[in-house]
Amino acid sequence: MLVEEATKKSSLIWVRGSGPDRALWHVWHEGAALLVGDGPGEQPLPGLADGAVAEVTVRSKDKGGRLVAWTAAVAELAPHSEGWETAVAELKGKRLNAPDAEVMTERWARECRVLRLTPRDTITDLPDSSLAAAPLPTSATTRQPLPASLGRLLLKRKSKAN
Template identity: 80%
Template structure:
């Protein structure tokens, strides 16, 4: 195969893998974060960094570079890693409107679905990640990292009264 054919195959791999994956791992200047996205017009688009939306990793700013890792939707393993040029879209620009139309269809459980795009324009950031260098070779070592700090908690012990309450309901039936 020629080098040009290899580049086209790598681009096709990035597009198909990113389209099919529900999450992509994005790294700016700090640890990577799993982010939901849409693939639109040759790039991954994200919305976040606002109230009620996903937080972006540090360093995801206009003109910056990011590293995107795409996992397999079936097995969850790493398929491809690509460098991205980050562009923050200007609210209500033609490119922003097109990206938001796609993002809106993928946003699940929005508390304000009918006014969501207005909120995104006021309080959030819409980002375009355009693929650059593509790396399909997998590393020899594990890239496992400790979980990021979060306000989420683990389950607490079951309250003592809960089993009795559940048993009462079964007896009545």
């Protein structure tokens, strides 16, 4: 019950397969967490293979602290199977900022994987440490340096307003 309630309310779960922990968006449906990824424009799902076991940590939506951790059986759903269609219908409603919303499910069938993480056991011996780690390498960037002329433009606006 705690696993289901906490996972439903959290927008992200931390999942560790055979690789590093990853924060992943998900949808809770019919007793499992559903994930889509490993395709262009979607979240990476490294180390999560069909038949494997993953460790899931759920955080508090308001405080961000660890609420519960559980092990999960990983199952990859075959495209256009009954389970896949059900999962995709749920995931499609929660996928934000999709560049191709009208053909997204066809793209998922061609290029992505849809996974079902079914809880097995709750992990009760949570570590005392924070488990903080350095961020994973990424090609994503933050702001570029401000243009040199921006300061003059902002000062000009302030003087005109006065």
